[in-house]
Amino acid sequence: MEKKGAARLYLRSIRLKAFTGPIPQHYPFTIPAIRDLNELEFTKNVTFFCGENGSGKSTLLEAIAYQSGFHTAGGSKGNQYEVDASNSDLGDYLQLSWLPKATDGFFFRAETFYQFASHIDQVASEGNPQVLDSYGGKSLHQQSHGESFLSLFTNRLGGRAIYLLDEPEAALSPQRQLSLLRVIHDLINEENAQFIIATHSPILLGYPDAAIYLFEDGEITETEYEHTEHYQITKYFLDHREKMLEDIFKEDD
Numbered sequence: 001m002e003k004k005g006a007a008r009l010y011l012r013s014i015r016l017k018a019f020t021g022p023i024p025q026h027y028p029f030t031i032p033a034i035r036d037l038n039e040l041e042f043t044k045n046v047t048f049f050c051g052e053n054g055s056g057k058s059t060l061l062e063a064i065a066y067q068s069g070f071h072t073a074g075g076s077k078g079n080q081y082e083v084d085a086s087n088s089d090l091g092d093y094l095q096l097s098w099l100p101k102a103t104d105g106f107f108f109r110a111e112t113f114y115q116f117a118s119h120i121d122q123v124a125s126e127g128n129p130q131v132l133d134s135y136g137g138k139s140l141h142q143q144s145h146g147e148s149f150l151s152l153f154t155n156r157l158g159g160r161a162i163y164l165l166d167e168p169e170a171a172l173s174p175q176r177q178l179s180l181l182r183v184i185h186d187l188i189n190e191e192n193a194q195f196i197i198a199t200h201s202p203i204l205l206g207y208p209d210a211a212i213y214l215f216e217d218g219e220i221t222e223t224e225y226e227h228t229e230h231y232q233i234t235k236y237f238l239d240h241r242e243k244m245l246e247d248i249f250k251e252d253d
């Protein structure tokens, strides 16, 4: 019998496809961590992508979403809608290894959430009002930013599926980030979900037994929670707020 809580994965690894010629010189291959990406393995139910702004986390997550068949501006396989720049520059170069293949899932993208919410309203207004049941029973636009995020997480996600979340903390209060940790925990333990999450949140990164992949210095390497800048800077700030502010605000010599 399958042990409750044991890792049950779908996406096992990703790799860049072999090039016939030299590596292209344009985006996304101008991102060092992407250009030198060999193979990345997934061994935990929760994998985090973390690293400095612009280090390539969203580019990689979007390419995984594209290859998983999800709309790259956010949604699942069933969501078809028009949005600017909904292609994935990296998608066609990425190879995914599944075992078994996840047939269900969702790509959450804070950046394009507004367009996704409008798409759901459109579907509801075209004779499918029941679609709103998956988003808290009312238009996502009629909920606050943070409420709409959590409505989606608590109502829309479920089943044996892979969830790709790009900065889900963007509108969430600390308390609601804790609620999201609970949602993730329940989906893993009760529904065998797999999560890959790009985040800057020291709260979300604290999820137990997660793999944290750090995008830094042109590499993607696994690290420990306490070794991340997100943890260290937040902890130092909370423990030494006055000293840190003094250092930040002091006049340059």
Ligand SMILES: Nc1ncnc2c1ncn2[C@@H]1O[C@H](COP(=O)(O)OP(=O)(O)OP(=O)(O)O)[C@@H](O)[C@H]1O
Pocket: 027, 031, 051, 052, 053, 054, 055, 056, 057, 058, 059, 060
């Ligand atoms: N469509 C694009 N065309 C050209 N360059 C792009 C494009 N999208 C992103 N970039 C560049 O690629 C780099 C990586 O961007 P990406 O959005 O993947 O970073 P990120 O790690 O997710 O950053 P953040 O934490 O700020 O969300 C950035 O330097 C960005 O300017």
